[in-house]
Amino acid sequence: ETGVTQSPTHLIKTRGQQVTLRCSSQSGHNTVSWYQQALGQGPQFIFQYYREEENGRGNFPPRFSGLQFPNYSSELNVNALELDDSALYLCASSYSLFGLASAGELFFGEGSRLTVL
Amino acid sequence: AQRVTQPEKLLSVFKGAPVELKCNYSYSGSPELFWYVQYSRQRLQLLLRHISRESIKGFTADLNKGETSFHLKKPFAQEEDSAMYYCAPSSGSARQLTFGSGTQLTVLP
Numbered sequence: 337e338t339g340v341t342q343s344p345t346h347l348i349k350t351r352g353q354q355v356t357l358r359c360s361s362q363s364g365h366n367t368v369s370w371y372q373q374a375l376g377q378g379p380q381f382i383f384q385y386y387r388e389e390e391n392g393r394g395n396f397p398p399r400f401s402g403l404q405f406p407n408y409s410s411e412l413n414v415n416a417l418e419l420d421d422s423a424l425y426l427c428a429s430s431y432s433l434f435g436l437a438s439a440g441e442l443f444f445g446e447g448s449r450l451t452v453l
Numbered sequence: 454a455q456r457v458t459q460p461e462k463l464l465s466v467f468k469g470a471p472v473e474l475k476c477n478y479s480y481s482g483s484p485e486l487f488w489y490v491q492y493s494r495q496r497l498q499l500l501l502r503h504i505s506r507e508s509i510k511g512f513t514a515d516l517n518k519g520e521t522s523f524h525l526k527k528p529f530a531q532e533e534d535s536a537m538y539y540c541a542p543s544s545g546s547a548r549q550l551t552f553g554s555g556t557q558l559t560v561l562p
Contacts, residue, residue, distance in 0.1 A: 340496075377554055378541075378553050392545055393547075428497075442550065447496075
């Protein structure tokens, strides 16, 4: 069984640039959630994807967008990067039945650490 | 607004002593509650959920709806319990988790 994998592990961007982060979900999982974890804080929910559609969104601006592919992998895109976007971005996969997310048991990747200069 | 509070950022106890990590939440409706743990150099993982009422690695957590608390307890702490612990209610259409800011537990020898 393959766990959640994320790439890249680290990256540095400058303000105003765009970034794409990638996530492969755990085998058998069909739902992907993205979280942002700033230094010293707990993870914050960005959005969730199920069947290639957004299935819920946290309090993040539209410049945060995502995609899910038929193989359930996912991308997180952030446009017009700001300094405050510097954080660890976590991807988590889970299994949902008919779009009803299974509560709570998320399987996390190790994260992509983004630094915006 | 939905809120989760873990009042202690850092908590140190000696091996064999009891430990309690506090969590208070402010939520509309009846959220499901979870504790997640991150050991050093490992990824975030589920420790336990209130609905299952089970004990994992000696930890238990009781949901107190009156006090809106979900404290995590273990009667005899072990050094391998040293980790970052997050309380996380789940709610919303995506059953998303709202994480607290975490408590770093250090169990001293």
